[in-house]
Amino acid sequence: MDLDTVSTKHINELENLVKDLLAAMRKAKLQKDPLGEHLRLFEQELGDVRRQRFDAANPDYEPYR
Secondary structure, three states: OOOOOOOHHHHHHHHHHHHHHHHHHHHOOOOOOHHHHHHHHHHHHHHHHHHHHHHHHOOOOOOOO
């Protein structure tokens, strides 16, 4: 998914909403649903974009590893 044009604010909001949805799916015992795996991958992609943007904007910090 191309997240380059999505604002940082929306990246953060999407990441939080996906986490909330995954938590609700776990409570409903739907964590094995194929949608859950897609959401986990999306959450990971959002986190990667957020960290890359932070690293680019704050070169004094060590990159997240």
